[in-house]
Amino acid sequence: MRPDDFPEIRALPLFRDMEEEGFHALMRGAYVQNFPPQVDLIREGEPSDFLHVLLDGLVELFATWNGRETLLATTRPVTTFILAATIRDAPYLMAARTMTRARVVLIPSEDVRAAFDADPAFARAIVADLAQSYRSVVKNTKDLKLRSSLERLANYLLREQRRAGGGGSFDLPFDKRRLASLLGMTPENLSRAFKSLQAYGVVTDGGRVTIGDQADLERFARPNPLIDDRTT
């Protein structure tokens, strides 16, 4: 593990307030791996041996059933993933696959649980992270159950716009096939949804999206902080 990876990891909310001692104990057992694109990092149903921290690259989290597959989330650096499985010492519910070249820190789950018991600050951070994660899945469920696919897309675009800084244009973070899966629709349906949103001033050029009339799109999308604010 390169020593210059330390500060990046240390800066994460999860590790920020740990005691120096405990942090180093965690890092001693951890190691970094580099992966090419399209590599499976985690398979559904496997025991959760490691907490993963993504340092570079993009990773997708997905699930399968009966021959179908759906994208549940994507992670961007620097983030941890699959914390709940680590804590519960339970099998992974999602699979993870690199979308690009990626650099990942693997921390043995056992060490994480030990650090949790030893360091109250770390325990607090884990709870905060889990509560946050829980709330964000609940928001996603509300999005899925209360909105049509067109409404989900409209609100997704507004969220991405905000994340990109609020300007009129931004790039989709991955291809449209994945976006369709994330939003719970087919690529064909997504294409048509984009076309429908032209009526509200949404223009696309490849992966670039321009929101011509924010107010108009919001009138249709009716974004709501209890669904769309993914920070609280």
Next chain:
Amino acid sequence: MRPDDFPEIRALPLFRDMEEEGFHALMRGAYVQNFPPQVDLIREGEPSDFLHVLLDGLVELFATWNGRETLLATTRPVTTFILAATIRDAPYLMAARTMTRARVVLIPSEDVRAAFDADPAFARAIVADLAQSYRSVVKNTKDLKLRSSLERLANYLLREQRRAGGGGSFDLPFDKRRLASLLGMTPENLSRAFKSLQAYGVVTDGGRVTIGDQADLERFARPNPLIDDRTT
């Protein structure tokens, strides 16, 4: 608060391992309320002032958007609910309403957070509860995104059957209108779904469901522990 409520609460996984001291401190600030049916306990978006513990009765957790409403979960005694909001000190993402007469303990959120900091055993229990909750919402998301409504119903029936002890017959825990909303469909569609499942040996008589040929239903439903096992 009636002293004979104590043991019941104390026995919950969340409180079981607390120190006597801290548990009593929590209970000092807590109070019990009795509610008639159809009363709003919690409204979406309100600050989370209390952790709720349901002692008796049934409570539904639902969410609304743009004039629509969907049932997200129901709780039965003895359970806590809305822990994540309490921990994060963030607004409730779901509303809660009594379905029957209900007896509920209200514990000030502040006290819960204080107890978390003071008592490592309680902290561990909270983490376990949150991780569990998180995983169960993820399972629900997989159910929603990977399965058709007919498949969701079939698997729901298998889960309820298991919960009821595995016999051939059991009663639905609430009316079909609510079940439809929980499964993400309309009551009309649920009616038709029940009729479709007759082909796999499912017979209904009002709220009573009989699974005639378990293996046959499972062949259609394809239950999967990574979606349907709601205990790990």
Next chain:
DNA sequence: TGCCAGGATTGATAAATGTCAATTGAAGGG
């Protein structure tokens, strides 16, 4: 016992979404 209210069901129809097949178009490799 008979009446009512509200959930449940059914039928007819509409809307949303998915599937299949063909075509377009853009990016990367030889």
Next chain:
DNA sequence: CCCTTCAATTGACATTTATCAATCCTGGCA
């Protein structure tokens, strides 16, 4: 610079799901 490849789009059609309206049932109550 052309060719290959694969994502994206489009059109036609099928399936799923929702909506609307009517009717059926059932449990509570006068």
